Amino acid sequence: MRLVVGIGLRVGTSYRELRDLVDEALRSAGGGEVRTVVTVEGRQSEPGLQRLVASLRAELQTASADELARQSVPTPSERVEQLAGTASVAEAAVLVTGAELVVTKRRSTNATAAVGRLSAAPGYTPSEREVVHRVIAERRDVRRGFVDTPIDDEMLQRVLEAAHRAPSVGLSQPWDFLLIRDIVTRRKVHDLATAQRDAFAASLPADRRRAFDGLKIEAVLDTPLNIAVTCDPGRGGRHVLGRHADPRTTWFSAAIAIQNLWLAARAEGLGVGWVSFFEPGEVAAVLDLPAHIDLIGYLCVGHVDEFAAAPELVRTGWATRRPLAWAVHEDHWGRRETSIVGDALQAVESAVPTAGRQTVRVVVGGDPATDLEQSEALVVVLGAEKPPVDFGVLWRPARTPVEAVELGVEIARDLSLQGAGEIVVHVVEQSEEADALARGLQVGASACGMAHSSA
Ligand SMILES: Cc1cc2nc3c(=O)[nH]c(=O)nc-3n(C[C@H](O)[C@H](O)[C@H](O)COP(=O)(O)O)c2cc1C
Structure with missing residues (x-):
């Protein structure tokens, strides 16, 4: 059994006192391997605690008083709340790891201990997790x-x-x-x-x-x-x-x-x-x-x-972040929580006004060799064969008109993130898919608040 021990302790609590307390709590738990010892922030460098953690060959984690205060514990204490800013240290420290509490608070003169059981390897405590997410976001x-x-x-x-x-x-x-x-x-x-x-x-x-x-x-x-x-x-x-x-x-x-x-x-x-x-x-x-x-x-x-x-390109209005919901598909490509048009609406609500809003001339079924001479042009190729790589060409081999509509919405939406303010659609190819893609472009453009027209 993988165990977590939560500990509350006064400054200067001896290793011996902690060891006796924890041994008794572990006996009540029926034994098991202690993976993690958790205490409140500020007590982690207590020598008695450090020695205990080393002797258990466990990992020491800390949680802030605020995090501990958010846990709902069986044995809250008003006195501890006055002293530590949380109604429980030991029990709350167990619960903060996601473990199931199996031994409620045991007390010695200067310390408290509680034991929890982990069904899976524990993650970091909320404040440690927050640091990871903070560095990613910042x-x-x-x-x-x-x-x-x-x-x-x-x-x-x-x-x-x-x-x-x-x-x-x-x-x-x-x-x-x-x-x-x-x-x-x-x-x-x-x-x-x-x-x-x-x-x-x-x-x-x-x-x-x-x-x-x-x-x-x-x-x-x-x-x-x-x-x-x-x-x-x-x-x-x-x-x-x-x-x-x-x-x-x-x-x-x-x-x-x-x-x-x-x-x-x-x-x-x-x-x-x-x-x-x-x-x-x-x-x-x-x-x-x-x-x-x-x-x-x-x-x-x-x-x-x-x-x-925020990213400089966002602050200057050059481009906009893509909502996470657009990127997540459930089991099947294109199966999302929200409708593709709903997503576009949501994006426009959160968008920063974009600098240098451009007109994009989308040529559906065009010929890259001639159409791309204009810098505003973007050629959409619908055929099954992959064309040579060129960022002026979007290859979208739609299998059905329905799929083509969705692809059209998606193209419009993604163009709006990259600063497009207007889409002019020019359909060259004569096919149901080409017409459907053009419809999708109009729907997507309108959902994103872009001007749109057909050439
Ligand atoms: C592969 C790669 C190449 C990049 N090249 C440039 C570059 O040449 N010049 C530039 O200003 N930013 C460049 N960036 C930075 C991106 O513009 C930046 O990551 C993006 O706008 C998001 O901003 P953030 O990194 O501040 O979150 C590059 C980023 C990556 C990942």
Whole structure:
């Protein structure tokens, strides 16, 4: 039986007293293996408690008085409430882990103990969970506001350690971290990013270009450290477990290492900005990477004056976050909790007014070779055959008109997240699916509050 022991104790309570109390409580529980000992925040460094936890070979967790106060316990105490801000420590500490209480509060002169049974491995306590979710929510891609404070070596080591703990296919650990401080190299990299920035700007419709002009897309020279994260796709040889059927997993592994790095850096107060305004081969040449090594991400790292509460692209109105409900399908692709049109309405309600709202001319069944000459054009290809990759082309092989309507709604919805304010639909292909997709586009556009028309 996996057990949790909840403990309340006064400062200075001895190991002996705690041990006797807990042994008695464990006897009442009928024995079992103690996995976790939980106490109230502030008591975790008590020497008697630490010795107890070590002797039980358990893990010590803490919960705040507020979290404990939220638990409904069988033996609340007014006196404990006055002293600790919660009507129970020991019982509440058991319940906070999700365990079932099997031994209610036992008392000694200076301490209380209760025992719970776990049906599955426990998660973290609410306050520990909150820290995990906090760092995920507060991680930002940072391009502005870097300050001169140098990056401490030990801090950097912790961040790299976190990156290096990432999961990887077959434990192949295909990543490496090239730390770039040299200003000459960074200038060359910066030049490459500037050229790609110009090329991207030139590809945009006029309104969108004006909005893009106000955005900063890299901090190569503003940060003391750049990190090129690479992938060696062949690392580990021929029989890496899990890679044979899907070689992409090797590059996924390196990307996950970046996310670990990003989160650990945020916890240290280090800003990280990922720059992808590069043709990877050009950066690889500047960095003199061996030919078998792929560049996965180029990161700019440094201390910052603040972390914004929301992504810069959201704050500037360039793009909007996609609601989670759109991303979750139940058992079957497209089966969601809410209707696709309802989702679109919800998105428009929470949207920030978008900068440089653009008109998108959606050509259903168009010819990419000619139609994409206009920067506002987006070609939707409905045929079963996958066309060559081009971000001006959306391949949507709808199997039925009903499916085509849904795809049309979805395209409109996703365009609205990326700053479209108007959709002009031009149907070239003569098919039921093409007409249905056009209808879906109109419905989606109207649900998202976009102007729409047919050409
Ligand atoms: C693979 C990848 C490449 C990115 N490339 C750039 C880039 O070149 N320039 C830039 O300003 N932001 C870049 N970003 C940052 C995104 O714009 C950012 O993650 C997104 O807007 C959400 O903001 P947040 O990271 O602050 O939550 C990149 C992010 C990822 C994951």
